Each structure stands twice: as structure tokens, then as C-alpha cells.
Amino acid sequence: MTIDWGTQFAPRLRQAKGSAIRELLKLLDDPGIVSFAGGIPDPALFPRAAIAAAAQRILGDPRRAAIALQYAPSEGYAPLRRFLVQTMASRGVACAVDNILITSGSQQALDFIGRLFLSPGDMVLVARPTYLGALQAFSAHEPVYGKLPTTGDNRTPEPYAATGDAGAPRAKFAYAIADFQNPTGESLTLAERQDLVASAAALGLPLVEDAAYDQLRYDGAALPSLLALDTARAGGIDAGGVLYCGTFSKTIAPGLRIGWIAAPRPVIDKLVLIKQASDLHTSTFDQMVLHDVATTLPPEHPAAIRQSYRARRDAMLGALDAYFPQTVRWTRPEGGMFIWVNLPAHLDAEALLRRSLAEVKVAFVPGASFHADGTGRNTLRLNFSLNPEEVAIAGIRRLGGVLHRALAA
Amino acid sequence: MTIDWGTQFAPRLRQAKGSAIRELLKLLDDPGIVSFAGGIPDPALFPRAAIAAAAQRILGDPRRAAIALQYAPSEGYAPLRRFLVQTMASRGVACAVDNILITSGSQQALDFIGRLFLSPGDMVLVARPTYLGALQAFSAHEPVYGKLPTTGDNRTPEPYAATGDAGAPRAKFAYAIADFQNPTGESLTLAERQDLVASAAALGLPLVEDAAYDQLRYDGAALPSLLALDTARAGGIDAGGVLYCGTFSKTIAPGLRIGWIAAPRPVIDKLVLIKQASDLHTSTFDQMVLHDVATTLPPEHPAAIRQSYRARRDAMLGALDAYFPQTVRWTRPEGGMFIWVNLPAHLDAEALLRRSLAEVKVAFVPGASFHADGTGRNTLRLNFSLNPEEVAIAGIRRLGGVLHRALAA
Numbered sequence: 167m168t169i170d171w172g173t174q175f176a177p178r179l180r181q182a183k184g185s186a187i188r189e190l191l192k193l194l195d196d197p198g199i200v201s202f203a204g205g206i207p208d209p210a211l212f213p214r215a216a217i218a219a220a221a222q223r224i225l226g227d228p229r230r231a232a233i234a235l236q237y238a239p240s241e242g243y244a245p246l247r248r249f250l251v252q253t254m255a256s257r258g259v260a261c262a263v264d265n266i267l268i269t270s271g272s273q274q275a276l277d278f279i280g281r282l283f284l285s286p287g288d289m290v291l292v293a294r295p296t297y298l299g300a301l302q303a304f305s306a307h308e309p310v311y312g313k314l315p316t317t318g319d320n321r322t323p324e325p326y327a328a329t330g331d332a333g334a335p336r337a338k339f340a341y342a343i344a345d346f347q348n349p350t351g352e353s354l355t356l357a358e359r360q361d362l363v364a365s366a367a368a369l370g371l372p373l374v375e376d377a378a379y380d381q382l383r384y385d386g387a388a389l390p391s392l393l394a395l396d397t398a399r400a401g402g403i404d405a406g407g408v409l410y411c412g413t414f415s416k417t418i419a420p421g422l423r424i425g426w427i428a429a430p431r432p433v434i435d436k437l438v439l440i441k442q443a444s445d446l447h448t449s450t451f452d453q454m455v456l457h458d459v460a461t462t463l464p465p466e467h468p469a470a471i472r473q474s475y476r477a478r479r480d481a482m483l484g485a486l487d488a489y490f491p492q493t494v495r496w497t498r499p500e501g502g503m504f505i506w507v508n509l510p511a512h513l514d515a516e517a518l519l520r521r522s523l524a525e526v527k528v529a530f531v532p533g534a535s536f537h538a539d540g541t542g543r544n545t546l547r548l549n550f551s552l553n554p555e556e557v558a559i560a561g562i563r564r565l566g567g568v569l570h571r572a573l574a575a
Numbered sequence: 576m577t578i579d580w581g582t583q584f585a586p587r588l589r590q591a592k593g594s595a596i597r598e599l600l601k602l603l604d605d606p607g608i609v610s611f612a613g614g615i616p617d618p619a620l621f622p623r624a625a626i627a628a629a630a631q632r633i634l635g636d637p638r639r640a641a642i643a644l645q646y647a648p649s650e651g652y653a654p655l656r657r658f659l660v661q662t663m664a665s666r667g668v669a670c671a672v673d674n675i676l677i678t679s680g681s682q683q684a685l686d687f688i689g690r691l692f693l694s695p696g697d698m699v700l701v702a703r704p705t706y707l708g709a710l711q712a713f714s715a716h717e718p719v720y721g722k723l724p725t726t727g728d729n730r731t732p733e734p735y736a737a738t739g740d741a742g743a744p745r746a747k748f749a750y751a752i753a754d755f756q757n758p759t760g761e762s763l764t765l766a767e768r769q770d771l772v773a774s775a776a777a778l779g780l781p782l783v784e785d786a787a788y789d790q791l792r793y794d795g796a797a798l799p800s801l802l803a804l805d806t807a808r809a810g811g812i813d814a815g816g817v818l819y820c821g822t823f824s825k826t827i828a829p830g831l832r833i834g835w836i837a838a839p840r841p842v843i844d845k846l847v848l849i850k851q852a853s854d855l856h857t858s859t860f861d862q863m864v865l866h867d868v869a870t871t872l873p874p875e876h877p878a879a880i881r882q883s884y885r886a887r888r889d890a891m892l893g894a895l896d897a898y899f900p901q902t903v904r905w906t907r908p909e910g911g912m913f914i915w916v917n918l919p920a921h922l923d924a925e926a927l928l929r930r931s932l933a934e935v936k937v938a939f940v941p942g943a944s945f946h947a948d949g950t951g952r953n954t955l956r957l958n959f960s961l962n963p964e965e966v967a968i969a970g971i972r973r974l975g976g977v978l979h980r981a982l983a984a
Contacts (some may be wrong), residue, residue: 167779169816171841174747174781176694176716182848209641217644218634225627232618235626235828270679274854281715285585302852306690307585338583370576372583407578419644421859432580439591443711445683449858450830 178286178308200561201529202548205348205503211471212419213463220458224451234451240442241434242268242426243453249461250412254428257380258394259410261403265428267437270448272378272413272425276303276341278440279374279409282433283338284309291340295506295536295545297348297376300341311538314340339372339409344392346379346502349536349547353500356389363395366407372433373408381417381468383501384476393428404430414456416503417468422452475503481555482548482562489566491573496548503551506533508544510573515546518572526564587695587717609970610938611957614757614912620880621828622872629867633860643860649851650843651677651835652862658870659821663837666789667803668819670812674837676846679857681787681822681834685712685750687849688783688818691842692747693718700749704915704945704954706757706785709750720947723749748781748818753801755788755911758945758956762909765798772804775816781842782817790826790877792910793885802837813839823865825912826877831861884912890964891957891971898975900982905957912960915942917953919982924955927981935973 172180225231241247247266254261269275276299284290284307291314292300301311342362344354354362366373375392393403393410400406413425427437441447482505486496495508509515515532522528533545550558581589634640650656656675663670678684685708693699693716700723701709710720751771753763763771775782784801802812802819809815822834836846850856891914895905904917918924924941931937942954959967 167777168814169779169781169839171839175691175845176697178694179691179845179848182845204646206646209645212640212644214634214637214640214644218631218640221630221634222627225623225630228623231621231623231627233830235621235623235830236618237613237615237824237829270854270858273852277853282584282588285587288585299852299855306849306852368576370578372578405577415646419860420646421642421644423854423856423858430578430580436584436588436591439588440715443682443708443715444686444853445679445832446708447832449679449832449861451828451864452858452861455860 199527203529206552216459220455234454238447238450240447246457267427269425271423272411275411275427276300280304289335289337291337341374343376350506351497351499351502351504375410379502385500424456478550482550485559485562489563505548507546522568528561528565608936612938615961625868629864643863647856647859649856655866676836678834680832681820684820684836685709689713698744698746700746750783752785759915760906760908760911760913784819788911794909833865887959891959894968894971898972914957916955931977937970937974
């Protein structure tokens with residue numbers, strides 16, 4: 167009897183298919199493509215020499231190598247957790263080692279949070295648009311999505327409280343990216359952060375803060391994280407309701423897959439159980455290398471990343487001003503990796519992508535996949551961190567040409 | 576309003592607590608403890624110099640370093656997947672790159688398989704006892720466990736077909752460890768393997784083969800894997816029903832967290848989607864290091880591991896013969912890492928563990944946690960791969976003394 171895989175798989179997975187993003191990424195192998203699609207750091211900025219030196223120090227010492235290559239606690243490598251306590255303190259949050267779980271990148275943090283809170287039919291509040299990978303992680307549990315209501319250019323959570331007492335299922339958590347959101351590049355103002363934290367606290371609603379980009383600010387003054395505000399409000403991290411997801415993928419290297427969650431202890435205690443059943447622990451070797459690099463890297467390293475990406479953002483914005491039609495609108499982010507483009511309402515970004523690839527070999531991500539409700543067909547996301555300025559400018563010029571032709575048709 | 580975490584968490588996680596194993600592992604920090612508890616390889620056997628050389632080769636080459644430190648495909652590093660096609664061929668299975676998914680250790684493979692197949696109330700067939708980590712991974716989906724029926728010293732799957740047409744929910748898959756099972760150390764005979772594969776095929780039931788220990792054979796001739804038998808039966812891996820979970824944790828190093836699944840393509844296609852939403856991909860750096868090491872390691876490396884563990888097994892068995900009471904029974908495994916002990920029925924292994932820790936500082940894993948139905952309270956698992964012979968012999972002598980006193984009481 168041949169196996170009927172369709173009926174063996176769990177129902178939620180029977181219809182699952184790969185996303186447009188995955189197909190797009192496959193195109194990156196074509197050297198003729200200019201891709202604005204990925205959320206990919208510039209590999210020239212990876213601290214390669216520091217990572218190589220760290221690997222040699224660790225493996226050159228038999229005692230440390232025996233730890234690096236062995237099974238390890240699910241919570242994470244203790245010195246890295248202690249380092250992250252200091253990191254969080256420098257970001258305005260007093261916490262203890264038991265408030266930190268090491269994850270395999272912040273994608274795993276989002277996956278674990280979905281597993282911890284969600285059953286089918288539960289509600290999650292998200293912005294529209296929001297990070298596609300968060301939607302993928304949460305959607306595995308078949309939630310319904312409520313809107314984290316936003317006004318005033320997609321940033322004010324004012325009518326947020328209303329969502330809590332609608333007839334809808336009670337929300338299990340709200341997911342927000344306060345700094346340089348993926349995909350829009352926009353940030354919450356201080357007042358908006360305070361409102362969001364106060365609203366969530368009034369509702370007894372956990373807030374999941376995705377802080378993937380918070381070290382990538384190019385203009386303006388840093389603002390406190392939702393976790394910092396909530397910890398101050400509640401009198402301590404354990405009395406609060408924010409789960410902060412951090413990562414080294416943007417400031418050191420994503421290939422090492424090291425992120426963390428800083429959260430109240432009752433949350434971390436459960437997440438450790440999920441981590442243990444998921445993959446036992448994150449690579450001990452990578453955790454030790456990361457810890458060595460993070461503690462020895464010169465302080466000018468993040469500044470160099472910011473300087474490079476600032477220049478790339480400025481070049482992209484200049485090219486958009488020069489080459490995109492007047493009827494197209496886009497964000498002007500103070501940080502992060504992305505610019506968000508709104509096309510005239512009658513244009514479809516997926517159709518534009520097919521045309522752009524065929525005519526000028528320029529890739530981007532159509533915006534619909536960032537919308538939990540399938541809207542946003544006339545939007546698209548452009549990454550500015552990967553391409554050197556001259557490549558990006560040429561790509562935007564070519565994409566602008568396609569747009570002009572599409573609008574003239 | 577303070578958050579009531581209890582009601583926010585998904586119901587399946589509200590009662591979840593850490594296992595006895597975790598508490599036990601914390602004891603390993605005490606240098607006075609002799610631990611037979613973990614399933615831990617001897618770190619002296621890690622190919623530290625080869626790993627260090629591989630890391631330097633990769634990071635010393637800017638082009639390779641840019642790949643190693645960057646985001647990568649969810650399926651895994653392509654050269655490692657190609658190498659695993661050769662590995663599977665050497666184990667009697669013809670397959671293609673698209674039949675291979677890289678996972679973060681084989682624990683992640685088990686987690687993904689649970690996610691792919693299981694909804695609450697679905698049935699999974701498992702042996703009793705079986706690997707605790709598999710039960711943890713599957714139990715997150717609230718299945719019911721059916722017995723993979725076994726007779727003749729816990730190994731014959733003969734009445735297996737009967738399980739399929741009981742009034743119980745239809746089984747989604749059966750989970751088996753054909754070689755040197757964790758925790759018993761026992762293996763299926765060739766006839767038992769053939770029966771199991773034929774029974775599963777007759778029922779259209781997927782078989783999950785956990786091959787974690789298959790390279791650790793110390794006596795006797797290697798037997799074909801369930802996947803090899805099923806591929807021969809079906810005429811190809813894609814027409815068959817076995818998901819083979821492999822790992823480098825026992826032959827190279829567990830700290831790198833590299834495992835794989837070899838399975839029919841419809842299964843891999845879905846697992847790739849799960850991988851993407853879970854953690855995007857396994858550490859690119861670790862995959863490249865592992866690939867470099869696996870392809871350059873001298874052929875005598877696995878033989879050296881086998882020689883060391885064979886001697887440790889023999890020392891343990893000799894000590895058990897010398898120091899354990901006559902009324903206690905244990906397995907005599909041909910490979911793997913574990914010996915399984917059956918105490919007289921009135922003895923409780925958890926109580927024995929508490930006494931053993933207090934009186935002689937010897938740790939092991941009580942057997943009940945390996946039983947999906949909570950039986951097996953008079954059983955325990957002993958690891959023989961970690962401790963040098965003289966340490967193991969002294970530990971067994973001390974544990975034997977506790978057992979003699981417990982039986983005399």
C-alpha cells in the first residue's frame with residue numbers, strides 16, 4: 167500500500183506551499199540580478215578576522231574545545247547569558263541570567279513564542295504590514311490575526327484597547343517592531359511606545375517586541391525599547407509583560423544563528439522546556455565564538471556598520487527621488503534595512519515583479535505577504551543593506567523604468 | 576493589570592515542568608559525582624584539530640567566509656547535502672539531494688516530524704521503553720501513544736498490524752530505533768526489521784527511523800537500516816515510507832548540532848517549510864565546518880571511537896557482573912551508548928537514584944520517563960560512553976553496594 171502523504175500530514179500542513187520569497191531567493195544565484203529582496207547584511211561587514219581568532223582560541227584550548235563541541239544546557243552558554251544581562255542593562259533593562267534564553271536566531275524566538283501561547287483560533291495582534299517570518303511562525307498554530315490598530319502613518323496604537331473587548335477571541339499577545347520595522351522601516355515614537363505599553367498593561371496582554379534592527383539607527387536619538395518602558399512601569403522585568411527578541415544577525419553575522427529572548431522568568435522557564443524538546447540547545451561552538459567576538463570586538467564595529475548602511479540608504483533614497491514616478495510613495499527610514507513602497511492602487515506588485523525580472527532583472531518582495539489579511543497588493547519592500555551604492559542606484563533606475571512603463575500602459 | 580501567564584499560555588504548556596533528566600544534568604557540575612545519566616560522548620574523541628583546521632580554512636578564505644557567516648537556504652548547505660547523498664549510498668540507500676534536509680541535530684528532526692504529522696489525539700506507535708527526547712518532541716502535539724508491539728525480549732514487531740485496525744485513532748507514524756536503541760541498547764534482528772518494514776508498508780504507515788547510534792557497532796555484522804530495506808521493497812526512496820534521522824553528534828561532535836533527515840521528497844518538501852518558519856536554517860558556519868571535517872577525516876576516526884566505547888562497554892559489563900546483585904538483570908548491547916537495567920519489581924528506580932546520590936554520589940536515569948505509559952518504575956538506564964573504565968567500574972561498584980543494601984532492607 168502506497169502511503170497517502172496528504173492524509174498522513176497534519177491538516178494545517180496539507181496545503182502549505184513555499185512562499186514567493188523562497189522562489190525569489192533562488193534567483194540570487196544569477197549574477198545578473200540586482201536583488202532588493204532579502205533582508206541580508208553586507209558580508210563585507212562581518213568581523214571575519216575576529217571570528218576566526220575566536221574559533222582558534224576556543225578550539226586551541228582543549229578544555230574550552232571540550233565544552234564547545236559537547237552537549238550544553240538548553241538555556242544557553244552561561245557566559246553568553248551573563249553578557250546579555252550586561253547588554254540589556256546597557257539598553258535600560260535590569261534583568262538576571264534567568265531572564266535570558268539563547269535561541270537559534272530571533273526566528274526561533276518567534277517560533278517558540280507561537281508554540282508557547284497559541285492554540286488554533288487564538289488571536290494575535292499584529293501590524294499590517296508586519297514581518298513575514300513572524301506570520302509564518304505564528305500561522306503554524308492557526309491563529310486569527312487581529313489588527314494592532316494604527317493611525318497616523320501606521321504608527322499610533324491608540325484604538326488598541328478596543329480590540330481587547332470585542333467579541334473576538336481574547337488576544338494571546340501583540341507583536342510589534344518598535345524600531346525600523348520590517349517591512350516598512352518605520353519606528354514608533356516615544357509617545358506611541360508609551361501608549362502601547364500602557365494599553366497592553368491595562369489589558370493584561372503580553373507584548374512581543376522584535377528588536378532585530380534596534381542597533382541599526384542612522385539618524386536621530388535612540389528611543390527606549392518597549393521592554394525598557396514596561397520594566398520601568400512594572401518595577402521590574404518579572405512583574406512586566408514584554409518578551410524582547412534580540413539577535414546578533416544584524417551586528418555580527420546571521421550565519422551563526424544566535425539570538426535571545428529577554429522576558430519575565432515564568433515565560434523563560436516554559437521556553438526552556440520548548441527549547442529542550444526542539445533541538446536540545448543552540449550550537450555550543452557558535453555560542454562560544456559569538457561570546458568571544460561580542461566581548462572583544464572594538465567599539466567602532468557597530469558604528470562602521472551604521473556608517474555603511476546610512477550611505478546605502480541615502481543612495482537608495484536619492485535614486486528613488488530621481489528615478490521613481492511621482493505617483494509612487496515610499497518611507498524614509500531612520501534605520502534598519504528596508505524602504506517600503508506604495509504604488510498607485512491599481513498596480514499589482516507581484517505582476518510588477520514578474521515584469522521587472524523579465525525586463526531588467528531587478529528583484530524585490532511584493533508586499534502582500536507581509537499582510538496577515540492578504541491586502542497590500544500595491545506595496546513592495548526594498549532592501550538597502552546588501553548592495554553597494556552604484557549597484558543599488560542602477561537597479562532603482564531600471565526598476566523606475568519598468569514602473570514608468572507600467573504606469574504609462 | 577498583572578499578566579496571568581497561566582491563562583495566556585497554550586493549555587498544553589500550562590502544566591509542563593522540567594524533567595528529572597534536567598535536574599540530574601545539573602548535578603554533573605559536582606566533580607564528585609560519577610554520572611551514568613547523560614547520553615554524552617567522550618570529548619577526548621572529538622576531532623578537535625580537524626575542526627580547528629576546517630574553521631581556519633573556511634574563515635581564512637574571504638569568499639567562503641562570506642557564505643559561512645551569511646543567511647543560507649533552509650534545506651541546508653548544498654555540498655553537505657550532496658555529501659549525505661554519498662553517505663546514504665554507502666548505507667545502501669540511493670537518494671538525491673532533494674531527499675535530504677539538514678537539521679540542528681536529530682532532536683530537531685524528531686520535533687519537525689511531530690509538527691508535520693500530529694494533531695491532538697492522533698496516534699503514534701512507539702516501543703516501551705523508547706527515547707525520552709522523542710516522547711518530548713511528539714508530546715508537544717498531545718498525541719495518544721500506541722504500543723509498537725514487541726515480544727521476545729522487546730524486539731519483535733509481530734502483532735504490529737493489529738494496532739492499525741483497532742478502534743483507536745489511526746496511527747500517523749511508528750517510531751523505531753533499529754540499532755542499539757536508546758535506552759535499552761538492543762537492536763532489531765534482520766527478520767524483525769523485514770517484518771516491521773513489511774507491516775508498515777501493508778498498513779500504509781510511515782516509519783520514523785532514528786539512526787542516532789548506527790555507526791556505533793562494536794560486535795557483529797552491520798544490518799541494513801529500515802530505510803534501506805524499505806527503499807529496496809518500494810523500488811526507490813520516493814515510493815517508500817521511511818523517514819531516516821541521522822546525526823553527526825555521536826561520530827564527530829554534538830556541540831555543532833548537525834543532523835539530517837533522508838525521506839521521500841513529498842515529506843522533505845513540507846519539512847523545508849517547517850524549517851524555514853522555525854529557525855530559517857541551521858548555522859551555515861557549523862554546516863561548512865562539519866562538511867569539511869567529514870570529508871577530510873581519516874577513515875580510522877570512527878574505528879577509534881568504536882574501539883574506545885567497546886572497551887568501556889566491556890568494563891561496565893564486567894563491573895555489573897562483579898558488583899550487581901544476582902536478581903538484577905541488564906542488557907548486553909552490541910553497540911550504542913547504553914545498558915538497560917531491570918531491577919526486581921518491588922524496587923523503584925527514582926527512590927534508588929535519590930539514595931544513590933545521597934550515599935555514593937552515583938547518577939543514572941530512572942526508566943519510567945522512557946515509557947509513554949508511565950510504567951517501568953523498576954528500570955534504569957546506564958550510559959557507558961562518557962566515563963573512563965576505572966571511573967565507571969568504581970561507580971558501578973558503589974551503585975552495586977546501594978542495590979545490595981536496598982535489596983537487603
